Amino acid sequence: MSETTGIGALPPHLVEEAVRRALAEDLGLAGDLTSLxxxxxxxxxxxxxxxxxxxxxxxxxxxxxxxxxxxGISFDPQVADGDRLARGDVVAVVSGDAHALLAGERTALNFLNHLCGIATLTGRFVEAVAGTGARICDTRKTLPGLRAFEKYAVRCGGGWNHRYALSDAILIKDNHVAVAGGAGKAYRAARAAAGHLVAIEIEVTSLEELAEVLEAGAQIVMLDNMDNDLLSAAVAMNKGRARLEASGGVTLERVRGIAETGVDYISSSQITMGAKPLDLGLDVEIR
Incomplete structure (x- = not known):
């Protein structure tokens, strides 16, 4: 788990590259034929x-x-990432060459609509678990090429980032356990192979598997697709030995009940893959 508490900043080289690709896709070889x-x-x-x-x-x-x-365009933001918007609030004032402004409009809005939507939905999940001590986390279920931006949007909404990529940490899931020949065996193999700075998390689907990995020394355990009664039983069995993460079947309607079982983290792909774009508009006055 990333333990960052601030939103941070997007790496400029990633921003520049993503925008360049998006503009090339939209403007093609001939540019904005309508505005021209x-x-x-x-x-x-x-x-x-x-x-x-x-x-x-x-x-x-x-x-x-x-x-x-x-x-040829001036972009003057009136708010900052992480700020809350009411209907009608001004996000930015944009001015300059009309051709350029109209050429960049859709690319700018596509990024903003999508990322503000993720931040907004994340914020709803975070509000839903307020006071429980559980943290809302994202997953690797992101749109290809946009992961850094989508995970940034999660932080803007008050959520926390899970691992960014397969190379960040070891996460032993059910298929790994099946191939390895058991949860405890898989965890011990991972611990023997991992460097001292590599985090190891293992997924379990039953209390029997939880007992097995706790005995093997697991420090972070994912409780996969468990109902609230089973989650509560897992928390009681754990007795604070490992950090527990609930995952699978997490919805906005259910998330409060999950948090009240006492788990430390709740991860959901809904906050990135299920977020509706936020409706932002760019109203232009030509002079």
């Missing part, structure tokens, strides 16, 4: 980027980079 045809050359535009529904901000650096790369 109907917007007078040299026209100046001012646009207000605002929230059409409440939410949490994430991804301003990507929007700013989109307008920077198209050139």
């Amino acid at each position: 045809a109907v917007v007078p050359k040299g026209a100046i535009a001012t646009a207000t980027l605002s929230a059409r529904e409440p939410g949490i901000v994430a991804g301003l650096a990507l929007a700013a980079e989109a307008f920077r790369q198209v050139g």
